[in-house]
Amino acid sequence: MLEDMSKAHLFPVNASTIETARKITKSIYNHLSVLNLMRREYTNGRELIQPAITRFATNFISLQCLFKYRKELRQMFTSTAWVESNASSTPAGIEITEIILNNTFWKDVEHILKVSEALVVVLRLADSEEKPAMGYVYEAMDRANEVIQKRFKNKDYELYWKIIDCRWENQLHSALHAATYYLNPSFVFSPTFSKHSEVMRDSRFGFGSTAAIRNREKMSPDKWWDRFGNGIHELKKLAIRIFSQCISASGCVRNWSIFKHIHSPKRNRLVHQRLNDLVLVHYNLKLRERDMLKRTGNAASDPISLENINILVG
Template identity: 35%
Template sequence: MALKSIDTSDYVKTDEKLFELLDDVVEKIGEHNVVQVVTDNGSNYVLAAMLRHFTNDKELVRHAVTRFATSFLSLERVYEEKGNMRKMFTSDEWAKNKLSKEANGREATKIVNMPSFWNHAKYTLKIMGLLVQVLRLFDGEKKPSMRYIYEAMEKAKECIMKTFLNDESKFVPSQAMQQKILEEQALYKAGYGLFGSDFEKSQRKKILPAFWWRIYGHEAPNMRDLAIKILSLTCRVSECEHNWSIFEHIHTKKRNRLDHERMESLVFIKYRA
């Protein structure tokens, strides 16, 4: 039996406000009639309501579209709503809201109004969109994908190269640093100092390359950092495939409204179990 309903869309869900609302009901029905108080685990719906208002009821987080590109698709939606989000964080409604005075609210306002944030978002979408398309092709279930993969990867690489204007210096943009790395490369090839040690040479075949450079690359610090950056890149998809399988068991058609952070935590726990 429903005793009372309250429109809390304009409230900030603090402990004090919840206590105030519940205490009023408890007083009316009598403390001796209350066995237990149960609340949901939502922290605040005011910001969500305001976002829906300024974005014409569009959801910024897109969970159900794909199993492995939620972050990318959510960023894409945020970028699409760039203008509306700026309007919201500069509106009178936001300025009057208690959340705008809190640390997280001030930080959110700063980020949304920061041109560099939107430039970085655009840059990320431009590059990662191509890779997401390839990943979705991998994960397709309607037709065998292997014969399409190589062509898709080549097209993605070509598009990324065009986006960077065929500039291959992204790992080391500084010419001065490039020169240092070339000089250190000569030391490595010549077996200078520790690079000439028989023990260090023997370790190259026993430990992972990136780990080897981390331990023995002190003679060439600039080349070491570049080597670690490149050699740490994974060339396997087994871990990703394992995660996708776990994700599929947790994120089903009937259970597709999980909070993003909760969903990631469940996948992490099940993967490590």
């Protein structure tokens, strides 16, 4: 979706804006003195480039960072330190200064962020390894579409919706997404969910207990079903199985990097099973380290937070 939104033949202004933003970051990071000036005086050590899951996500996250520090960048490129630097008088320096001070450029960046920010949140959710995200992706995409619509005063969002729907229907949407949305207790029992008689009937019995209601949004869906789904064993078994599904290939990509690390020229005679066993050990050690961080309270905040999408509405 993000790739489509940066294609020149579909969104020429978006493509041009992204390329211009890359010029800015490239110019800053290619000059150590300019980079040090930015880090020391204007961004408190924060970076404008943050590697992401995909190249296209990186482009949009960099746009977020640029827009966040737009005032600081304007101050920097009009400061005495910049004007007196050797880089400011070069053709590239002059061009970047004009771009930074150009209001049209920042309006174009803001336009792109109206669409991309919600999708980047969904991408981060799907890439989470903290707990299964399968039960949340359907609702997350719905909320992302709502955010995109609310952020546009006219019907400009419709073209973006077409891009999203095309990728969603042809590549991403599956019966599992719909099923986990339907079976997720934090959604199915909410006032905004479409009421179905069989769901409400279950809610009056075991699912309607005080403990079940209290934990609908606190527990992950698979654990909730494991604890409160004893009255309907077959549905419980199905729910736990589908909520535990992986929705992103990022974990596999990380495993391939472990393969590459282990299968070096010095150890290229490892038999296949031995290689698999070593990768399993490495990955389990990472899981153990993450579990220890949770126990000590040093783990990152819950990545499955759809409220982050709602916050984007401006």
